[in-house]
Amino acid sequence: MLIRTTVSRRALLRGFGYGAAAAAMGPLLRQLLGQHPRSAYAAETRAPPKRVVFMVEGNGHLPNECPIDLLDSNGRRPRGSAELLNRTFTQLPDSLAALEDYRDRMAIIYGPYHGWASGHWGLYQGLTCLPGGTEESPTGPTIDRYMASRIGIGYPMRHLPIAVTKDSGRVGVTRISADGVGKPVPMRASVPDTASLLFGATNAEEVASVTRSGYLIDFLKDDVARVEGLLSGNERIRAQQYVSTLESVSNRVGNLKAHRERNPSCGRPESLESYNLGNAEDRMEAMTDITAATLACGITPVATLSFMTGSDFEFGYKRLGYTIGGHTLGHGGVDPTMGDTTFLRNYHAGLVARLANALSQYQDIDGSTVFDNTVIVMFNANGSSHHNRGWYPWKINLIGDAGGSLAADGRYLRSWEAPNRKSVPPEGYVGLADIWSTLARAVGALPEEENHWQPASLHKPRGVVSELLT
């Protein structure tokens, strides 16, 4: 057991922390990380590994409220330009109220340009910084996978991709993460299956399922190889593709099993037993708990939580009493009995707080907490709109400073904002790709000699944004 859910979910969602449990858990994490291959790196550099979590929402939420103390007397946000507006804030907007405990460890970046983005469900554009993309065919790799490929080496999994969609039992492709052109990343949508994979089976049914899966994969490898032997050229490659899929599945299961054997106390969060997984809210909270345990256990340093995004978002917040489906919500529909949707956005902020609280429980190898070495990236997969039009501004909330690398100290950065969709950005503007480059630098995924993570981005991007680094 790693996470003690001694504080009620309601309290957590209000932004309360886990309390004094953190200190007691410290040695465990040190033990876990001490046995992990990354510990050699950590020992050399005398720094704990850095982690990054992308908490992506979509669905028409409009998280563009400005910190209250930065509004002018008419309630307008300060304007940006090619030169970044760089201010600090003290009052979060209502939509982020649940993050009040982390206000001084946040940065809000408003308006980075992503003029290419368009489409109905984001279509990978938020994390690729590339134009185009279709339902099944992204146009390039996404920043989360890029980071995972750089800092995830040596972990049992480089990256944990998770989704909460309307179908609780399905592996979803939510059009968020991609490995490259035409390579969408499957997102894990089943809470029990994900927990079983990461932390091991805990009941007879799960154990039997895992055992059967082992026999199945072994058999299929031989079966596909038999067919492969009958083919040549590209057709043979297609059969090999199935083999490599089976090997990937098999390797991942093996890696995680080996990791568990080395770290027997690294179990699944107890809180998982208390959820009603028929509710989307419960699944989001359960997946948040799983993510916290996964990071703390050293299973992966990069996670993407895709909540109510993609084409499978047509479901409501039933537990919160908001029954309007996601699509209607995205088109501005409101439940007349529920008022505006600020509380829903604050609910998502509460999930971020929940994750930050959980990570704050664990002491890292240098005495800091895991959260101290993490940055949580909260943003809307479609910019600030349900149907991104390209010229709408994007907004990214950063929670945590990734080991002091980021200027997440109540910082508000605002860049040039395109007045219409045909606007061409001025020289030196800050684009979304630049923000991702900066994060990549902060977590050690972008070496000093490189300035931009996305070489295919030809919009003369500025590269690493120094104002966001310490």
Added chain:
Amino acid sequence: MKLQPLYRITRISPIALGIALCGCDGTLSDALDPSIDGESFDGSTSDSDPGGADSGDRAGAPDFVDGDDSTFPEFPSEGKANNLDRERLFECVPEAKGGSVARLVRLSAQEYQRAYFDSNRGRRALGGRSAFRVTDGEAPFKTYASLGVIDEPTFQSLQPIAASYAEWRMREHRGPEGWQAIPGEVRSFLRSEMGRSFRRDIEPQEEVPLLELYERAREELGDEGAVLVAIEAIHLSPETLFRVELGTGLEDEFGRRALGAAELAEALGFMLSTDISRAVTTAGKDGSILDGPTYLELLDNELGELGSNPRVEQFFEEWLDYPNAAGLFKDPSHISMATERWEADGIEGEKDGHRVLPETQEWVASVFTEDRDVLRTLLIGRVGTDTARAGILTEKAWLFAKSHAEDNDPIKRGEFITEELLCNEIPELPVGIVDTVSDDRDQTLRARLAQHNSDAGCYACHQFLDGIGMAFEQFDDFGVYRTSEAGEPVDTRAELLGSDVDGDVSGPVELSQRLAESDQVRQCMVRQAFRFYMGRNENYADACTLSAMDEAYQNTGGSFRALIRALATSDSFRYRYPDAETAGLD
């Protein structure tokens, strides 16, 4: 992974060559810079050490093998068949010995879904679970074999379905006392499952690996668990998920092997439908499908009335793309204008593109049901409409489908004519090109595009795009006839380029008439049908097949049925080469 091209391209059509250097402000060269090549960049993320050189400074060598959620290993697309030379493609020379390379053809999502869901059995077994993801990918048609992969997203979706199906099958066979392993029963049960799933008779030796799996698993999982594993294995076997077209028949003097009876039955069945009829299955099992007259009889029966043949409908829908009207997103404020205009035109119904689609669907179905001069009728045979309209290119559904969220899209319309009706190739838009067309609604779209096209580099491509597509400015983006735009009379002049009927046209009707007279358009339809029904690009070895299809179509007064018959009886359809080298394609 770099792979050899599947087909050797020795001649490039003039249009492809002529516009190969288009691009605004020299950005094409930037886009082609190998240092920013998308493939190599992607490759670095999927290698076992994706950090590349950078990972060298990470002490602590990884002791875990790559077990990340890998997705799509590199697989080559077939490239663009539009680049091939038309004359040579239709020149049946003795050395053109048609045949596909032995291949795997994964069941389409549609076929898979039909097998498992379109029956009460399947629905009960799967409890409404979704079928596996459709990988549309970059291919002209959803029938392309190259799209059919078992990548990790697909496998992760399929495995629970297979498990669910296995549990359902077990429940069906489990008596009140639970599963009872009766000697011999397991064997016959699994044999039956294999036959059903592989869609063919099972040889005794084929059962052996599966029975071995059962025996191994039984020690740990017990009888019931072992049978569950075996059923899952059957339903995830490549022989379930793919049609395996090796060519198990006789080999000829050119190194080709004919499809065996079972293979031919599957190929024919799935060519003409999304499911295989009992008659075809039986003929595949008893071998009678290899008899010429029987084959032709099956072919005609399976084709049936073209108006009710699902594949014929699918072909025209995918090729002409009018169903996209139902999927196109328009801003809510903008679509309300459509509603007003459509209602003024007397069209009631849905609030979006669904409203105008049924009319076009019905009309297109009537054209291929009639099966007479199909292409010409589609282009200019719309009887009973006003004189401003001619055929498919002036249908509201097509015009709506080829528009964008708030405006007409002459670029998309011209692109359709160039690539889908003339089978010419236009290079991809270089990455990073900024669309700088003015958003000033006080100007006509032609005027706004003229500013854009004043750049010679841009116009090198755009002459084949909006240069043609401007003819459709007679209609707004809802497909409604109009006489003015931005206070100016509409200007529908355009120039058809890259065809055998080039020249100025005054508007959409004349453009449609010109295209209806074109040999190039007719042969392009033949090529498109070949691609759809074969699930691959055409190549020069298919020249005799293509010319036979073309001749059959012309000799029968434009019968699409005759065209399909010619394909289904061709060498390209019935023979398989063991490899690309033997086929002369390497």
